[in-house]
Amino acid sequence: MRPWSYSRLKTWEDCPKSYFYSYVEKVPSSREVGPAASRGTELHAKAEAYLKDELKIYPPEFQGVAGHTMLLKSKKAIPEQKLAVAEDWSPREWTDDDVYARGIIDVIYVDDGVVHVQDWKTGQIYDTHPDQLATYVALAAAHYPDATEFRARAIYIDQGVISKPVSTRSDRVKPIRMLLDGRIKNAEADEIFPTRAGSACKWCDFSKKYGGPCAF
Numbered sequence: 001m002r003p004w005s006y007s008r009l010k011t012w013e014d015c016p017k018s019y020f021y022s023y024v025e026k027v028p029s030s031r032e033v034g035p036a037a038s039r040g041t042e043l044h045a046k047a048e049a050y051l052k053d054e055l056k057i058y059p060p061e062f063q064g065v066a067g068h069t070m071l072l073k074s075k076k077a078i079p080e081q082k083l084a085v086a087e088d089w090s091p092r093e094w095t096d097d098d099v100y101a102r103g104i105i106d107v108i109y110v111d112d113g114v115v116h117v118q119d120w121k122t123g124q125i126y127d128t129h130p131d132q133l134a135t136y137v138a139l140a141a142a143h144y145p146d147a148t149e150f151r152a153r154a155i156y157i158d159q160g161v162i163s164k165p166v167s168t169r170s171d172r173v174k175p176i177r178m179l180l181d182g183r184i185k186n187a188e189a190d191e192i193f194p195t196r197a198g199s200a201c202k203w204c205d206f207s208k209k210y211g212g213p214c215a216f
Contacts, residue, residue, distance in 0.1 A: 064160025
């Protein structure tokens with residue numbers, strides 16, 4: 001079941017059966033990648049290229065967040081940084097054998113002792129996004145042990161909205177990790193993987209309507 005990521009854990013919490021098909025049985029998806037997902041991947045790649053100075057001008061799709069995007073470039077923000085940790089939350093390399101959890105942070109930079117963790121978002125604003133950012137803060141803290149504070153924000157490209165920063169002092173990272181440990185422990189104890197039918201079914205790769213193995 002390891003290494004855990006935000007998306008892997010959320011899949012289990014939304015529906016253990018979907019998790020089982022995806023990560024245990026490794027059943028191939030029966031649903032084609034939709035245009036929204038493809039567009040999200042494309043815009044992430046453009047953002048990465050811009051921050052790496054492979055593009056001199058920000059992509060036109062980023063017009064609504066142009067000022068913030070240029071600020072990130074001026075801060076020499078690192079795009080797509082891969083961070084991994086062991087079970088004791090000590091830093092690890094991405095492919096180490098004892099990796100417990102890991103994640104790819106869209107944008108990260110350090111400014112005056114504060115680590116800024118940010119995530120590009122296409123589409124709608126969802127109430128799960130702060131939880132995802134908190135997971136990234138927990139990972140980042142292992143790799144930036146001298147930081148005094150972490151500030152997390154979501155960048156909503158389509159809405160032209162930058163979320164208000166959520167600040168976490170370095171001494172308040174432990175409770176986030178403890179909560180994640182509890183959620184992961186629950187997932188790792190699951191030996192049944194029951195179906196949890198709900199709103200997520202309409203997007204599930206293994207849904208009956210897409211020709212998948214699930215009854216829903």
